[in-house]
Amino acid sequence: MKDILQMNEIVELVRMVTNMYAHGWDERNGGNVSVLLDESELGQYLDLSKVIRTIPTGFEAPELEGKCFLVTGTGKYFKNVQYDPAKNLGIVRVADKGRTAELLWGLTDGGKFTSEFPAHMMSHIARLKEDPKNRVILHCHPNNLLAMTFVHSLDEKEFTRTLWQMCTECVLVFPEGVNVLPWMVCGTNEIGMAPAEKMKTARLVVWAQHGIYGAGRDMDETFGLIETAEKAAEVYLKIAHLPWKQTITDEDMHQIEKRFNVKAREGYLN
Numbered sequence: 271m272k273d274i275l276q277m278n279e280i281v282e283l284v285r286m287v288t289n290m291y292a293h294g295w296d297e298r299n300g301g302n303v304s305v306l307l308d309e310s311e312l313g314q315y316l317d318l319s320k321v322i323r324t325i326p327t328g329f330e331a332p333e334l335e336g337k338c339f340l341v342t343g344t345g346k347y348f349k350n351v352q353y354d355p356a357k358n359l360g361i362v363r364v365a366d367k368g369r370t371a372e373l374l375w376g377l378t379d380g381g382k383f384t385s386e387f388p389a390h391m392m393s394h395i396a397r398l399k400e401d402p403k404n405r406v407i408l409h410c411h412p413n414n415l416l417a418m419t420f421v422h423s424l425d426e427k428e429f430t431r432t433l434w435q436m437c438t439e440c441v442l443v444f445p446e447g448v449n450v451l452p453w454m455v456c457g458t459n460e461i462g463m464a465p466a467e468k469m470k471t472a473r474l475v476v477w478a479q480h481g482i483y484g485a486g487r488d489m490d491e492t493f494g495l496i497e498t499a500e501k502a503a504e505v506y507l508k509i510a511h512l513p514w515k516q517t518i519t520d521e522d523m524h525q526i527e528k529r530f531n532v533k534a535r536e537g538y539l540n
């Protein structure tokens with residue numbers, strides 16, 4: 271067996287959550303990540319017939335039965351992951367139509383996967399329907415996006431258009447825009463459906479007064495989406511209270527569409 275700590279996804283995830291903490295997006299235990307793993311690759315690192323323990327999920331997700339995920343643990347601090355990946359992370363296989371998750375590696379202190387596990391699993395289902403190559407769901411609490419949800423309209427078109435206007439690259443990086451959820455209690459199964467529903471039409475879902483969910487084919491894409499939206503929110507907060515002399519116009523964005531062969535969300539540009 272190969273050394274699991276050398277597995278690409280673990281190496282990359284440890285680097286990413288360390289970086290997220292450094293960005294200030296994940297205070298305390300804030301944020302969580304799940305990565306869909308390739309079973310045949312995982313079999314080179316773990317005996318997949320050895321289940322350490324079975325953890326009830328409290329929901330059903332038959333679509334994901336048999337699929338394996340690398341996940342962050344609930345209550346774990348991203349700043350600590352690099353020092354003890356096996357305690358702070360886990361690899362689970364979805365079993366019994368999604369009603370349980372079999373722990374195959376990690377969570378060595380007896381811990382459990384993130385409390386946002388339902389939202390992550392439902393979001394994977396939603397994104398995989400849109401893009402069979404989607405593998406990553408990422409949730410965190412970036413300062414500027416969070417702050418923006420206090421002072422900006424939560425209308426999805428208006429929120430998206432403001433972000434697009436803040437940096438040239440935004441419409442290119444997330445042409446489908448961002449969807450927005452109102453404030454809600456976190457970590458409940460019922461709420462799990464809400465981000466997933468919003469994930470059907472966008473890879474970014476801003477959660478008012480809480481943070482953001484991102485989805486992508488790999489960790490770079492997903493981190494990069496959030497990084498770009500967060501930068502736009504930062505620019506917005508720097509200028510929102512000042513008189514604007516110019517901005518990126520809809521005509522400018524149509525030029526970007528043509529030059530880079532992307533299509534902004536239908537009806538979002540004039």
Ligand code: 13P
Nearest residue numbers: 300301302344345384385
């Ligand atoms: P967990 O520690 O359970 O992952 O929760 C963190 C969080 O960000 C909740 O929204």
Ligand code: ZN
Nearest residue numbers: 300301410481
């Ligand atoms: Zn959160």
